[in-house]
Structure formats: structure tokens, C-alpha cells
Amino acid sequence: MSADAATDELATATTAEDVRPDDGILAVESLRKEFGGLVAVDDLSFAVQEQEILGFIGPNGAGKSTTFNCVTGTYPPTAGTVWYKGEQVTGTPPHKMVKRGMARTFQSFAPLEDRTVLKNVALSMMNDTLVTVEGLLGEFHDEARAICERVGLDDRLYQTPAELPHAGMLRLELGRALGTDPDLLLVDEPFAGLSGPEVESVSDLLLDLRDEGMTLVVVDHNMRGLLQLIDRAIVINFGSLLANGSPDEIKNNPDVQEAYLGGGLE
Amino acid sequence: MSSGTGSETEAAVDSRTSGESILSVDDVHVSYGKVQALNGVDLDIGSGELISVIGPNGAGKSTLANSISGFLPYDGSIDYGGDEIEEVAPESLVERGLIQCTEKRDLFGFMSVEDNLDLGTYVRGDYAERLEFVYDLFPTLEERRDQHAHTMSGGEQQMLAIGRALMSDPELLVLDEPTLGLAPVILDDISEGIDRIQDEGVTILLCEQNVTFAMNHADRINLLENGEIVRQGSPDELRDDDYIRESYLGG
Amino acid sequence: MVNDGSSGSAGAANGSKNTGDEYNGNRSKLNRRRFIQAAGVGAAATGFAGCLGGGPGESSEGIPSEVTLGVLAPAPENNPIGAAIANSAELAAEKLNNSSDLLGDADSVSVSIKNTQESPSTGRQRYRELTLDEGANMTTGVFTSEVLLQLMDPISQQQTVHMTSGAASPKASNQVNEEYDKYKYHFRAGPINGYHLGQNMVDFLEAKGNDLGWESVALLVENYEWTNPVQQAIDDHIGDLDVDVVMEERYASGTSNFGPIYDSVEESGADAAFVAMAHTGTPAVVQWARDQRPFEFGGIHVLTQLPAYYSQTGGACRFTVSQNTATPQSELTDKTLQYAQDYNSAYGGFPVYTGYITHDAIMQWATVATERGTVNADEVVSGLEESSYTGTAGSLDYYGKDHEYAHDIKYNFRTDSPPETGVNPVFQQWQESDGSGTQEVLHPEYVSSADYQAPPWV
Amino acid sequence: MASTLSVALTIIVQAAMISALYALIAIGFTLIFGVGGVLNLAHGATITMGAFSAYYAGQLGLGLPGAVLASVAVPAIFAGLLYLGMVKRLEEEPIMVMITTLVVSVVIEQAIVVFEGTTSRSIPQLIEGQFSLAGATFQNLLGVMFVVSWIIIGLLFLFVNYTKTGKGILAVSMSHKGASLVGIQSSRINLITWIIAGAFAGIAGLFLGSWLTADFAMGQAQLVLSFSIVVVGGIGSIRGSVVGAYLIGFLEIATTNLISSSLQGLAPLVVLVVVLLVKPEGLFGREFAE
């Protein structure tokens, strides 16, 4: 198939420089993930610097979510290495990655429908201990309330996720992630379905978080609202690295325009 | 876009083609639990038209498509071929010629291409002619007639889904995100196919996130945001709209 | 009325198994209706005091005006074995009510029948209902050994005479022997215990071996409690005979497919399957007949003892031989035929072995109680130990407290004349005459009605 | 006397005949699972119902044809009513279907206990006599069972692959929404599969009862057998059910013949657990989506 040929060409065209464990807070070397015979991520290497906001961009089906599922431990990668804070963490299960300080939001929002916003956030602040008397008296609620306020949900503490508007769900996702007190936050498709002003206010929140010392990786398939937010972008297509650079470089990269915008998209 | 007026008068005002109104959506509300997915949508499609509904993820496009094809209960009124269809099951709508190609395609994965197409005629019967048309439209399908649907690529599956819908001789075809996740090359085939289907006289409602693609095909475009239609007009009119340019055309 | 109230302290402080809240069936006859009538402080106080173990006992003298017979039967509505127990108890009660001699002081003798569903837990529960809720003066019945063994403790707790009329496990009598004071309330009015059942099979084979012509047998026993001693007895005694045991299989309870087992029997070349079956009998016999397995079939097959079994199995039980307590035609005593006829006219059919035994048990109990002038359990126990009562199935005599089968009915094998004491079971064969089946008696001689017929396909 | 070869032949012939019945039992269960997406835990009780329908027909003197007819019609109607009355409105809640059908099976079994007791009943014999094959004798009944089961399975195969309704069944089993999109009414297809499954269970009950006698709990082992076969054979696959049935049938006959008759019923359980732990999608099942 012609698409495959194009992929190979692109992969060889942009050879990734060697990535070392201490290249950044997160370093990924030669990551590969296959499902059955299908290659979803193909020899992908990149690094994320501390306290930057990195855009991770690619069209639908480019392998963005798979990459992050491998990084966060949801799937074990077929091959490749992941370092986090200088430690090798390849294949570490998700909850352990969270404990190491890596949090994520879900593209398809996954709130717990059975409980209030406040309790959704409180869950992520709980200790991973089996038997405890904690919670019997509602210990977490003050801190959880503070986080809700932070993400702009202070007036919706006692609503269930089903009552939240689309943007509210995103805020809840962010709140839950913040509840784990992360150093690196992966934000999956934050702007999908948001109106202009909403995009702006979420951007502000993310920028604030960065200013407080957090590192952010924002995954999105279109660039609306993204280029103003990010410091640097990585573009992938068909599971391979396509471009890496500042927003302006990305915008003007012919490969990106060809593969990403050329097919009539935007 | 006004709401609240009767669908017939509205159809008369809005319809720009000579065809009679085949579908009128009037003040439709849909909610999932406490979340409002559609918030008073009005839409009118004349016979033979290709109308597109665009909008970002989560705007309510699929909800609209599913309400029209009978999969979701709604408040308000949807009128197809002169009848209110609120109580009508999706299968009966198929018999009446209203067919959806869903976003997930919903093919019979463990059946061959041919069996999938064959099942497309479940409510019609005699199909040799239509099969010929489908194979002519998407020659790949004929090449892969014995292959199981689940083993095909996304684009081929999309062709099969459209082909299967055509087999039941639709009057109104609702296409939900036919371009989702497709490689540009395949996109061209689909694009061409849609044009030819319209040429055959099939009315099409195209729900699409890919704005450029929708602009290239539609007679009229509706922009759906947060469950409401916020802009409406011909592709040319909307290309000049600042809001659209800024938000959707990478302006 | 016996209440060794001294031994019972508060229930909670009681660690031992046999003391506890000492209770007695007679006193706790506070069933709900009466309890409500009596209403008062007194009755209720008695109730609670009882649990503390120190309540005043009722007078133990005399026969009460109302006597309740508690009956435990497996599914009396649709299981013929259970029905025979229940119906015979009713018949016996009617006799007692009509009799001026027996239980003379009692105005009415009533029967309370409970379904054990062949389940130990249900049986236990029903037994407690009979003794605690209904205040039964004695209990009888019980077909399944598993149920009986679960009743031994409740019987000792309630200190009410229980006369088993169906279950064969000698573990019960062993318990009586080992802890007499605790378990002495249990008697087995029939059938002979499991060990004797096995011995009886061997005795029969020895006596009738020439007629049967079984030179080698395959021993098939179902894996239930009651067959353990049966198998033991056969193993102990069959060696004395000129018969080879070419196969011995204790097959799983709940077996429904006998194909593999019968294949093995055929392979072993046995002349006959020598069986001990009760719960699993129907599939065994139906598959034997329908497959026309090339071996004969006999031993103890409880279901073939049912008078209606021939029509129930479409004639599949034809040619099978089984031990039985009595048949409607076998005049074991002068009471046998009379009882069978009474039963037939009352219920339109003949009883199974449990019927004869239940009837005998109740009549013997009533006779002893009348002799002693009381229904007091301890009195009746010693009365029964001394009693020799001629019932429908033979003479009801019990082994003494020092015998390993204490309080079991005595087994006494005879061929040509009835024994003086104890019982001598019959062996029957289903034969066909005029298109319908009859239970012909092969043994003993003094009641036999036909000669053995071998199945034609063997 | 019995050579290894003839023992092997006996096992093979026996297993071949019995596995055909197993396949018949499992296919109904598979169909409902595959098409409706629910586990019908009353499937075993439906088999029992088939056997007892034949028994009652025999008691009423309806003769063999009456018994056969009753054993097919009563369970088929029952299954149809069960679907329409209870399962249909719970279709979105598979767990409630499991619980409800489990309780329904308890009701059926207890009804038999109340009215017939726990002892076995012999039901009219379908056919008498024996035949010889490879030096061993087998009941004619098993032969008939083998032939009839295969004919029924064959007919079902033709029905599913070559009729419009049959293809509708396949379509619904693969995608409910897809079926709706081509105009197939899932509820009608579901009803048909329940009726077919009920009729198959009834026939199986008739054979089982005629072969081994009938009792209230006879269906329990058949239900477990059905699970095992479906799990081994994969969801909704008729071919898989037949292969699964033969695999388990051979294993069972081999263990009961060669090791101990007490092991009856163990083979399907072990196979089930092993397959679930090692290859949960079954030998012929579709891969889970990933």
C-alpha cells in the first residue's frame, strides 16, 4: 500500500538522535508498539524537558494515545525504553507511575459517575493502603475542595459528573490528576469540544501549573489553541516522529504541511 | 437561525434546492441523564441535497445522526417523508429508505465483504444492479469480496459501510464522520464516491469534523457547537465568516 | 418427665456437646397455638427458665390426653417410600384411636408428618419442629441414613424416643452402644441394619445359590452412607461361599450414566451384578434392561420394592431380584396380610417396606407405653428394651445396650420356618404374568411363591 | 478378551455418538449467548423440561409421537415466553438476565421436586434394541441420537447460512447496531434463537431422559457442559460448538472408561477452567477488541 511506503520514507528521513536517560524529566528511546501485526508506534524517540509545555501532535490514528499508554504503563511497549526522572520505568504499571509523579487525563473522560465531583477528586488523594479508618470522617475533603477551586469547579462540588458540561468534565479530569500531586502531567486532547473562551481559560490554568513547576505534555490532533500554549511541539504520523521544534518551526515544516495539512485538513 | 416556527414553513423558506423537503428536524432536544447533548436543533433537508453538519468533537453531531436514524429518543419533532418518526424503530426507517453509516461503521466483522453487502439488501431483495453500482463505485470492494470485513483497513471498511448502506437503496443517507482517521489517499476515493452517490439522486446528511472536506461537498453547512446550530449557510458564505475562519480553518 | 436440670447451667457457659440447654420434648410442648392460649406469665417464664436449665418439670405420670406422633418422611406426597411412612403412621394412629386398650387414657392420637426432603439439614430442622413446636411424644420414620445420623444429637438433646423405620446405618446403633445414656432414645424398628443387610444378601446367595446359578458376581454399591456396612459385610462373608467376586465398584452418588460401569461388568465376565442401590436405582435398572446387559441383577434394590415400580419403569425391573422387608403377599406373621389389605383399601395401593416398619414401630411404642402407663421417654426406652412385639414384618426384638448394634432390631436368618425372635427379610423377584408385573417371593421357603427366572437375553 | 484396539474403538464410537448430543445441547446455549449477548442459565432446566414433557405425555397415554412432540414444543414455547416475558426487557442488563434465568431454573427444578419428587423417572423409550459395530454393541437409541443430532445440526447450519432469517441471526450475533442499520429487527431474531434453543434443549432432554432416565436436577450438568463447550468453542460459533462438544465428549468418555466412572462430569469442568485461564476467547472465538 502506498501509505506504508510513505511511512518508511518519513521514518528514515527524520532519524532520531540518541536519547539518554537524563535528557529530560521524561525520555523515550526507540519506542515500538504492535497490536497483532499492526504497528501503532514505530521506533519513536523523544525527551521532555522539565517545566516545559510540550505539544504532542499528530492526526487521528497517528499513535499519540498509544504512545502515552505505553509511557504511563497502560500497555507494555513491544520494544524501547522509557526513563522518568532518570530512572528506567519501561512497563511500570500505571498506578506506580502515578506514585512516581506522572499523572494523566483521559481523552474519553473517565469520571466516576457514582459520586460527586468532590469525591472524584478525593479518590486521587487516597493512600494505596488496604485497611484504613481514613475516610470514615471525610478527611480529604478540604484538600479536595482546594483542588476543585483551582480547576474552577468550586461551584459544582456536589454535582455528579453527569451534571457537568463538557468543559466541566475536562476540569474534573484535571482536578483528579492534580489530586495525585504530579510533577509531569499528560493532558490528552484538552481542547476538543471547547468553545473559544473555554480554550483560553484552560490554557491559563495550564500555564499557571507550569509556572508552579509542573511539566506538561499536551496531546492533541489539531492545533487549534495549541500553538499559543506550547513551548515546543513534537509531531508524529503513522507512529513515527515527523517533526520536532518550536511552534513556528512546526507550522512552517513542509513535512508537517504535506502529511498533516495536505490532505485537505485545515 | 430561528426556532419555534413550523417545520413546513421553515422548509419553504430555507430550502434552496428545488427538491421537496425530505427531512425536517424541528427544535430537537436530546439529553443523556442530566447532560444536554442537543439543545433545540432545527434542520431541513430537501430531496437530492447534500447537507453537512460540522462541529468539534462532542458538539452533538453523532447524537443528531442517531436521533434521526431512530437510535435515540428525543424531544421535539423529526419528520421524515411527511411522518413523525419518534416512535419508529431504526429497522423500520431502513425499510423506508433512511439509512445511516455510523461513525463506528458497525460492519459484520466476521463476514466477507460480499456477505456484508448481501445483508444490506435485507429489506429489499433483488440487488444485482445495485451490487454492480457499489463495485463500480469502490472497485477495492470487488477485489476483496471474499475477505472478512474486520481484516480490512479503516478506509476499506468505510467504503464497505457506505456500500452496504447503498445496497438497501436509500433515499436519505446519513453519513457520520466518514473521513475519521483515514489516510489522505483513501479520502479521495471516499470523496469521489460521495459525489457519485449524490449524482444518483440520494439525499445525504454529512456529519463531519473535517471542515474542509465538508465544505468541498455540501450544498449547505450547519455548524453545531454545544448542541446548538450556531451558523448556517452555503460553503462560500461560511468561508467568509470570521468565526468559522478563526476557529475551524486554521485562520 | 425427665429433666436432669442440675446439669444445665446457662446455655452460653456450656462447652460440652451433650448437655446444653437441657430440654425435653414433653415439657417444651409449648407450641405456638397453645403458647398463645396459655398466654400467661407462667408459660413464658417456663420458656425462658428452660433455657437456663432449671425450670420445673411436668408430671411424668400417666398417658396424656393428647398424644402426638412425629413422623419424618422423604417427600410423602410423591415418594412412595415417604408415602408409605406417612400413610402407615396415619393408619396406626387411627387404630390407636379406635382401640380402647392401647393408650387408653389418650383422647386423641394425632400424627404430624414432616418432609425431610432427604436432606440432613432439612431433616434436622423438621425433627426440631416436631419435638419443639409440636411437642411430639415419639418420633418415627427417616429413610435416609445421612438424615438419621444428623438427628442423633437432636434426639439426645430432646430426649424423645425415636424409632427409625427406614435408614439402615449401624453408626446410629454404635452411638447408642458407645454413649448409652445420651443416645438411648434411638431404636431401629427396621429394616435390619446395614451390616445385617449385607450379611442377609450373602446368606440368601448361600441358600439359593443353586437356583440362581451365579458363580461370579460384580458387586455394585452406590456411594451412600448406608452401603458402607453392607459392602463390609459382603466382603467379610462372601469368601465363605463358592462365588467369585470378579469386580467390586463403589460408584459415585448421583451417577446417572451406568454405561461405563456396565461395560466393566461385562468385561469382568460376571454372571450377575450383586447390587446395593437405593437413591440411584432407577437409571441403573432402566439402563440394564434397555441395553439388555448380559448379566443378571439382584441384591438390595430399594426402589424395586415399590409395588408400582413395574409400571413406573415400563417393565424394566422385570427379572430383578431384591431383598425386601415384606411384600403384600408374603405372610410373615398373621398381621402382614391384614395390614397390607387395610393399607390398600385406605390408600388404593400397597405399601413399601417402610410402611410395614413404621406401622410396627408405632404399635410397639403404644403397646409399651400402655404397659408402662406413661409416655415418659426413659420408661418407654426400658420398656422397648424388654419388649418382644409381633408386628407385620416379624418379631420386633432389640439388641441390648452392650451389643455393638444396641437398639437395632434383631436379624435372624431362616429358610424354612419363621424365627422366634427378630426378623427374617424376604427376597423377591419381579416376574410378569398377564402383561403386568408381580413381586414373587423367592425366599424364605415358608412364604415363597415362585421360582427364580433368569432374563432371557443372558 | 478385550484388546486395546477394541477398547479404543468402543471409546471412539461411544464418544462420537454422545458428543453429537453434547453439540446439540451446546448449540442452543451458544446461539443465545452469541446472538442475544446473554447467558441463559435456564438452559439446563429447559432440557429437564423437555424430558419431563415427554414423561407427562407418556403418562397421559399420548404414545411416542406425543412424547416427541411434547418434548420439542413445550420447551420451545417456554423459551419463547421466557424471552418475551422476562429477558427482552433486561437485554441491556446481562447480569440481571443471568440472575433471573438462574432463578427461573430453580423454579422449574423445584416445581418438579414438588410435583414429582427427587427420584428418577423413566420416560418412554424412543427405540429398542442394539447394534454391533467394531466388535462392540451399542444401543440403537444412541445411534438414533447421533443421526438425529447431526441432521438437526446440519439443518441449522443450512438455515443460518442460506436463508435470509438465518443470515439475520449471524448479522445480529456480530453487530446489533449493524443489524439495525440494514433493517434487521434484533428482538425478532432473538426470539427465534430462543425458540430454536428451547426446541434443541427439548430434543436433547428427550434423548437424555430416554437414555438415562429423568430427574429434576438432570439439567445442571448439561448447563455446565454447555458453558464449557461454548467457552472452548468460542462465542456464537456453531462450528466451534461442535468441535468443543467433540473435544469434551471424547475427554469425558476416555476418562470414565479408562480411569474411573466417578469422574463423570469432571472433564468439562477442567477443560472449562483451563481454557478460561489460558485462552479466554476460546479456541475458535473472535479475538477481543484491542
Added chain:
Amino acid sequence: MTDNDTSRLRLLLGRLNPLGLPLRQKIGVFGLAFLIAMPLLVSLPVVGRFVVMILPASSWELGLYNLAAALFFGMFAMSWDAVSGYTGEISFGHGLFFAVGGYTSAMLNMGHGLSPWVSVLGGVLLAAVAGVMIGVPALRIEGPYLSLVTLVAPLILLQVFIYMSDIFGGEQGLGNPENLVGLGFVSNYFLALGLFLAVFVLLWALTRSNTGSILTAIREDENAVSAAGLSTAKFKIFAFVLSGAIGGLAGAAYVHTPVGSPTPSELMSVIINVEVIIAAVLGGMGTIVGAALGGLFVAMLPDYLNLVEFTVPVIGKSISEMSFFLFAIVTLFLLNIFPGGVLRWGIALGRRATGRDGGGKEGMAADGGQSPEDAGTNPVAQTMERYQEYYDNMFGGDDK
């Protein structure tokens, strides 16, 4: 949570004050007081008469025994709820744990002469091990497949018991192990009540603490729980082990009383497995209270039916004879009316009656944990949704 311990203490004391409890909890406390005082109440005039009338037997002695048996079943039902109600993995063969506990304890006592108190501990331990054996596969196989495994596990155990009947006694079981507290009516009642309350308090506290909140979150969405830095595997296995141990405790203690014995029909029959599900579903899944009440109801209903001496005319059967059959029919009926659980329905009704529906949001926060009645959707619905997802994966996953 560190701000001040005094306010915590005050909160705690406030919660323990019976007068400050919500109505439903007041009723619960009253019910418990009644159960504890009942053996004494029986001896009172008039009151005693009334008490005997409401007992599930027509004499108070048997009533206490029946109640004791019901309390053991209630414990068993709570143990089912702890795993199935909270994690959403429906166990169709919970009798496995009941049986492992009961048989182990009986065998240790009868075969090795251990004191029943010690052997009960052994039963609990082995049942916990059985919990691991089900819990570990449960990490891999889920939904209906796991239900099948749980359904089959006790059947395999039964086959082993039958095959090795020399050791396990086959279908007839193991006879009579020594009793923990003799044959006494009152002592056995208090034994059962004591264990029941201990289990109830333990499970109630655990499920209202963070642990319960995490378990229900697993039922809702495992990914979300992992994303919160919590090990779903650890909590799921814990739920199975806890449930196994408590189910084992119920079974072990039960066989060492006059009301129970180690037989398959009492400990692991299909009917036991069905009854426990019915108990929890009717009482309300994922509430512990519901399972406890449902368990008592399910265990006592046949006893009550048994007391009815009415004979149904046409079929000539008495109610008591058909008690289990009728029980099954009643259950079917109730399942069709209250699929969300009778308790939940009762709570909703009670809230409506007291006009507190939807109010008291701050009160909810003070409640802490995951109390069932303030949940937006109920566990039954969630569990169903969860199962639906598995089916969607199995049947609808062709398009990826």
C-alpha cells in the same frame, strides 16, 4: 485532615450519638437492640408472647435456632456483597468459600482433634487462600467469564469431594464436628449474633472508609483508579481474600453449631449460590446493610412459609411443603419489581416520606466515604453497565 484532632473526636462522638442518627440508622440500632435482648424478652409477659409470634418458628427455642442459622447466612451474604457488590465482579459460586471454611474446620476438628475454636481459624485461613485463588485469575478474566469461573469452582470442589469421598464424605458430608458452644439455644444464638455483628461492623467500617470508596471506584472504572495512583490488582485481590475469609468464617462457625453441618447441600449447593445472590440483590448490592438484611430475609422466608398450614386447593399441596418452590417464585417476582434492591427502594421511599430527598449536601460531605444512598447511580446499574462493556468488547469490537 491534620488540622485538629478534637474536631475529629467531636465528629466521631457526634456520629455515635443515637439521637443524631438518621431515621434509617435509628431503626437499625433499634433492630439490633431487639435482637440482643430477644432471649430475655421472651420471658416477659405479653411481650414474650408477641416475640414468639414474630419468630420464624412456633416455639421460641426453634425460633432462636432458626435465627442463628439466618444470622450465619446473613454473614455469608455480607461476604458476597463485600466482593461482588463493591467491585462489581459477580460471584456465582460463593458457596466455595462457605464450603472451604466449613469443611476445613470440620476436618481439622474431627480428623486432627483440634479445638473447634482453633479449627475455625484454620477454616478462615484456607478460605482466604481460596479467595486468592479466585482473586488472582480475576485480574485477567472479568465480567461474565469470571462469573463462569466462580460458578464452576464449587462444582469442581464438589466433584473432588465425591471422587475422594473417603476423605470428604461425598454427598453425605462429614457428620457432626464438635460444637463451639454446645447445643444451647441461647448460647448458639448469641454466638451467631456476636459473629454477625462483628462481621457487620468490620465490613461496614471498611466499606465506608477509603477502602470502600476505592472498591466502588474499581467497579466504576479501573483506569480511573489506576490513574489515581491506586493498585487495582491489590484491592481486587484484597476484596476476594476478605470476602473469602468472612465467607469461610461463616461456614466454619456454622458447622460447629447445632444448626449446621458439613454437607455439600448445606454449604455449596447451587441453591446456596443462588440464594446469596438473591439476598444481596434484593437487599441492595454494595451496601452491606442490604446484604445483611437480605440474607436474614432469604434465610427466614422458607421458615415462615413453613409455618403456614394452608393447603392450595387444586394441586393439593400445602404451602409448607412447597416452601422453597414458593420462595423461588417470590424471588423472581421481587427481582422483577425491585431490580435495584429492596433496601435502596426503601431508603428512597423513606427519604421521600421524610422530605429529605436531594437535600443536605453539606451533610453528605460530613458523611465521608461512600454511603450508598447519596450515590448518583446504584451499584446494580453500574455492574450491569460494566458487564455490558464486556459484551460490547466481545461482540461489537469489529471496527478497530
